[in-house]
Amino acid sequence: MGAAQAKLMLWGRTTSINVMKVLWCLEELGVPYDREDVGGEFGRNHEPWYLALNPNGRVPTIRDKGMVLWESNVVVRYLSATYGAGKLLPADATARWHAEQWMDWQQTVLAPALMPAFQNLVRRKPSERDLNAVEKSRKATVEAMAMIEARLARSAFIAGPAFSMGDIPIGPGIHRWLSLPIERPAMPAIERYYQTLRERPTYRKHVALPLA
Numbered sequence: 001m002g003a004a005q006a007k008l009m010l011w012g013r014t015t016s017i018n019v020m021k022v023l024w025c026l027e028e029l030g031v032p033y034d035r036e037d038v039g040g041e042f043g044r045n046h047e048p049w050y051l052a053l054n055p056n057g058r059v060p061t062i063r064d065k066g067m068v069l070w071e072s073n074v075v076v077r078y079l080s081a082t083y084g085a086g087k088l089l090p091a092d093a094t095a096r097w098h099a100e101q102w103m104d105w106q107q108t109v110l111a112p113a114l115m116p117a118f119q120n121l122v123r124r125k126p127s128e129r130d131l132n133a134v135e136k137s138r139k140a141t142v143e144a145m146a147m148i149e150a151r152l153a154r155s156a157f158i159a160g161p162a163f164s165m166g167d168i169p170i171g172p173g174i175h176r177w178l179s180l181p182i183e184r185p186a187m188p189a190i191e192r193y194y195q196t197l198r199e200r201p202t203y204r205k206h207v208a209l210p211l212a
């Protein structure tokens with residue numbers, strides 16, 4: 001036996017939607033980890049030591065088996081492939097590639113749609129809120145959520161009949177969307193999906209928390 005393998009290290013504050021994905025994934029897979037607060041009120045993400053790990057200056061960043069990795073959805077893919085084959089990484093090819101597809105869509109469509117409403121309504125003081133940006137964001141998110149609603153009307157989870165890595169980037173956005181004080185059309189498949197996710201202790205522990 002060689003020296004004990006260092007525990008996986010995660011840098012990032014727990015209130016970050018992108019850090020939540022990694023925390024949720026680690027917890028689903030039962031991978032032991034250490035974590036340090038970086039970003040938001042904790043700062044440090046523009047310090048040289050952090051930029052040497054992650055030149056993008058954002059959270060999360062992980063180090064595992066000597067490899068440093070950032071970009072939350074890539075970290076979720078890495079963890080799923082390394083520790084979650086047959087669990088979070090679907091064995092079925094269609095489910096695998098549908099998971100990948102919805103993960104990229106979350107980064108490029110859902111996240112930019114939802115972020116302005118969240119930032120304005122949760123992170124800013126009422127006097128500093130841009131309500132036009134909130135309304136634009138609300139409408140863009142309704143359009144994005146309509147795509148998820150259609151998908152979930154014919155599939156229990158985002159990539160098929162089973163929970164997978166594809167649900168991990170989507171789940172935190174669903175919680176934020178349903179928790180924001182904004183008008184939303186009824187989306188019964190999303191409501192059903194949210195209740196299913198909330199049955200997972202890992203989702204309740206890291207994701208379905210009061211907005212902060």
Ligand SMILES: N[C@@H](CCC(=O)N[C@@H](CS)C(=O)NCC(=O)O)C(=O)O
Pocket residue numbers: 016017018019038039040041043045057058059060070071072073
């Ligand atoms: N595409 C990146 C985005 C990372 C990102 O924007 N993280 C935010 C938090 S959700 C951040 O670092 N904000 C600056 C901060 O926390 O100080 C990813 O998915 O990891």
